[in-house]
Amino acid sequence: MRSAAPICLVVAFALPAAAQDAPRASEILDAARAECIADVKAADPNAPTPELLVENEALSFWDLDEDGAEDDAILDFNFVFCSLNYALWHGSGGSIIHVIHNGTTSRSWTGGLWQVATFNESPVLLIGRHGTWCDGYGAQPCIQAIALFEEGHSTVRDPLPLEERPAQ
Numbered sequence: 001m002r003s004a005a006p007i008c009l010v011v012a013f014a015l016p017a018a019a020q021d022a023p024r025a026s027e028i029l030d031a032a033r034a035e036c037i038a039d040v041k042a043a044d045p046n047a048p049t050p051e052l053l054v055e056n057e058a059l060s061f062w063d064l065d066e067d068g069a070e071d072d073a074i075l076d077f078n079f080v081f082c083s084l085n086y087a088l089w090h091g092s093g094g095s096i097i098h099v100i101h102n103g104t105t106s107r108s109w110t111g112g113l114w115q116v117a118t119f120n121e122s123p124v125l126l127i128g129r130h131g132t133w134c135d136g137y138g139a140q141p142c143i144q145a146i147a148l149f150e151e152g153h154s155t156v157r158d159p160l161p162l163e164e165r166p167a168q
């Protein structure tokens with residue numbers, strides 16, 4: 001958990017121009033802004049209206065499904081904050097990483113670091129997740145791979161090794 005507010009924040013009043021290519025990113029940020037305001041007002045109805053702070057690193061564009069268009073996007077809430085409640089969306093497991101396909105649909109995972117790597121000459125998204133998702137402790141290495149293809153997001157749903165699977 002971040003215990004202190006970052007010193008230098010950029011208040012984004014408008015998304016980068018490239019966000020036009022990902023209407024889903026705008027939807028997610030609009031919903032986050034509403035959630036931020038509702039959260040602060042619920043705690044104190046007299047509080048000033050908070051702002052949604054979006055750092056430049058929050059949104060990046062990729063061609064993860066290899067359709068030739070950089071219209072897939074990562075919207076990383078590790079770089080998005082509610083100005084009057086920095087804990088909102090942020091915990092020991094990182095924040096919410098939204099993976100947007102073709103600009104319009106998304107799936108989300110919690111995590112801290114992520115990177116786009118290359119596997120068999122195709123891009124694959126790797127997300128560093130809280131160790132409890134690997135049945136371990138918080139700082140244990142725990143990495144999930146997610147691929148995008150024409151029908152959407154693809155990741156392992158039953159990761160148990162053969163030795164730990166129930167007997168058939």
Ligand SMILES: [Ca+2]
Binds near residue numbers: 066070072
């Ligand atoms: Ca695409």
